[in-house]
Amino acid sequence: MSGRAWRAFRRNRLALAGAALVVLLALGAVLAPGVAPHDPLRGRLPDRLRPPGTVTAGGRYLLGTDNLGRDILSRILHGGRVSIALGLLVVGVSIVVGVTLGLVSAYAGGWVDTVVQRSVDVLLAFPYLVLAIALMGLFGPGFMNLVVALAFKEWVMACRVVRSEVLALKTAAFVEASRAAGAGPARILLRHLLPNVIPAAVVVATLRVGWVILMEASLSFLGLGIQPPQPSWGVIIADGRDYLFRAPWISTFPGIAILLFVLGVNLLGEGLRDALDPRLTGVRVGE
Amino acid sequence: MVSYIVRRLVQAVPVLLGVTFVVFLLMYLTPGDPVEVFLGRGGAVTQEEIDRIRREFGLDRPFVEQYGRFLVALGRGDLGQSVVHRRPVGELILERVPATVELTLVAALIALLVGIPAGVAAAVRRYSLLDKGATLLSLLGVSMPGFWLGLVLINVFAVHLRVLPVAGRMAYGTGFEPQTGFYLLDALLQGNGAAALDVLRHLLLPAVAMSATMMAMTMRLTRSSLLETIGQDYVRTARAKGVPERTVVLRHALRNALLPVVTVIALNLGALLGGNMVVETVFGWPGLGRLVVEAVRTHDYPLVRGAVLVYAATYVVLNLLADLSYAFLNPRISHGKGVG
Numbered sequence: 001m002s003g004r005a006w007r008a009f010r011r012n013r014l015a016l017a018g019a020a021l022v023v024l025l026a027l028g029a030v031l032a033p034g035v036a037p038h039d040p041l042r043g044r045l046p047d048r049l050r051p052p053g054t055v056t057a058g059g060r061y062l063l064g065t066d067n068l069g070r071d072i073l074s075r076i077l078h079g080g081r082v083s084i085a086l087g088l089l090v091v092g093v094s095i096v097v098g099v100t101l102g103l104v105s106a107y108a109g110g111w112v113d114t115v116v117q118r119s120v121d122v123l124l125a126f127p128y129l130v131l132a133i134a135l136m137g138l139f140g141p142g143f144m145n146l147v148v149a150l151a152f153k154e155w156v157m158a159c160r161v162v163r164s165e166v167l168a169l170k171t172a173a174f175v176e177a178s179r180a181a182g183a184g185p186a187r188i189l190l191r192h193l194l195p196n197v198i199p200a201a202v203v204v205a206t207l208r209v210g211w212v213i214l215m216e217a218s219l220s221f222l223g224l225g226i227q228p229p230q231p232s233w234g235v236i237i238a239d240g241r242d243y244l245f246r247a248p249w250i251s252t253f254p255g256i257a258i259l260l261f262v263l264g265v266n267l268l269g270e271g272l273r274d275a276l277d278p279r280l281t282g283v284r285v286g287e
Numbered sequence: 288m289v290s291y292i293v294r295r296l297v298q299a300v301p302v303l304l305g306v307t308f309v310v311f312l313l314m315y316l317t318p319g320d321p322v323e324v325f326l327g328r329g330g331a332v333t334q335e336e337i338d339r340i341r342r343e344f345g346l347d348r349p350f351v352e353q354y355g356r357f358l359v360a361l362g363r364g365d366l367g368q369s370v371v372h373r374r375p376v377g378e379l380i381l382e383r384v385p386a387t388v389e390l391t392l393v394a395a396l397i398a399l400l401v402g403i404p405a406g407v408a409a410a411v412r413r414y415s416l417l418d419k420g421a422t423l424l425s426l427l428g429v430s431m432p433g434f435w436l437g438l439v440l441i442n443v444f445a446v447h448l449r450v451l452p453v454a455g456r457m458a459y460g461t462g463f464e465p466q467t468g469f470y471l472l473d474a475l476l477q478g479n480g481a482a483a484l485d486v487l488r489h490l491l492l493p494a495v496a497m498s499a500t501m502m503a504m505t506m507r508l509t510r511s512s513l514l515e516t517i518g519q520d521y522v523r524t525a526r527a528k529g530v531p532e533r534t535v536v537l538r539h540a541l542r543n544a545l546l547p548v549v550t551v552i553a554l555n556l557g558a559l560l561g562g563n564m565v566v567e568t569v570f571g572w573p574g575l576g577r578l579v580v581e582a583v584r585t586h587d588y589p590l591v592r593g594a595v596l597v598y599a600a601t602y603v604v605l606n607l608l609a610d611l612s613y614a615f616l617n618p619r620i621s622h623g624k625g626v627g
Contacts, residue, residue, distance in 0.1 A: 134579075137588075263427065
């Protein structure tokens, strides 16, 4: 980040608050094995469905327990590992694929561009969740299947942004000069175009992580994503669904964790966008 | 303008063809033998019988020929046969469409009725406490899962306050018999006020859960779009002429500010439709979304395929309409080469 962009970012209090939320929840997830007060998978049956704040012989349950006597706080901390890792992995894969295809498609033009852009159009025609649900139905549940099912459409977002950036840069004087000096396509793509699309890619990546985590929650809630007893934020919400009357805290707290994390990455992403590349207002959270 | 419409329509054709190809390919690559799924597992079926059924369904033909047959059937409106329900897929989908459309439209209506006034208020009182509160709420709105909001709403309004029903589309015993599948419309047409109220009460929670994201987006968009128009010369002129501030905002600025808002809403109607499956599941709403989720769970691939196609086609058509309406409402945008 350049000095100017960093100063702009530092002045943005909402973006800093977002960064703080992200760091806090991510730390909780990373350190979960150390800081979680209980085992996320094995509960104490005598302590089942205890409300938040209960203290029993088994210990203190700050956010209550579920129907198997498992501590909700511990499950949320461990669930964060799965949900956040999945969000980062899906967006990471999609950014690599999207940036590569966007660069190549815009630079090569011709039939390469046509093929890539028609694929983008076709994928955009599918509602995000509908496609992901159908794919998970075919693949079966599981972490890696979930990554593929979500990345299947997700790369399109980065590809479109990068392509339009490259189209604008392609004819810029410094690129023309480099070509005149004898640089080949590989050198122009990697040395001149790639560094210039990285800020846009960073902004897209940040703004998309939240969306992917929301999708994971939806799929896991439906039983098509992460499989219990392994906790993810969506799985814990699903655990509590049958206990809405007796133990509403089971579903409520993981939802708040999602809300805070997604809010955090969105604020952070918008802050980065305003600091790095204010023209990117078209990138939004959503389909 | 006509040439623009024609061009956009022509552009939609390869996209739809691509959609059918992707859907067909996915189902073709599905692990597991469709014949086995059809016959049910564990039955004593001879190899000859499997081969016979495979021939009957054309599953022994080459890929391209199977895809061709699939397209021809689609052209006739034939989406195939559900493996679980043993009924035509098209029929099953049509039964569920009214419930989903009704819920989506009510959700969109709520989003507009709350989002636009909130956006106007935030823009007019820029940087006030009201503006900051509305902005914060809209940030929360796009950051939470709609189905979770649904669970929270059920918990508050159905479990604790007991003022609204937990799930379903209507209560029994009101003597109301829906005709078209659009319950609200039916109740109103039959002049059954009690039933209409009951249907509305059932609609309220799922519709609010669904609309949160759209409401937040509408508010933010209205705010930024209105702030932009308020800075325009013609608005300043109107003010200079002594037109009252209220009229300036509502008559001069808002009219033009709503244009991008309308487009984005129309674009998002498709997303709303495609994203409601989880909310439908939470509220036991007998719509298309729940049908798809059940079909995926029971491995009813023909039904999944048909429903995904219907969703994608609707999505493409809605996007097309959004583009066209935008071009129609805003003659300034270029329609490509030549005079539009």
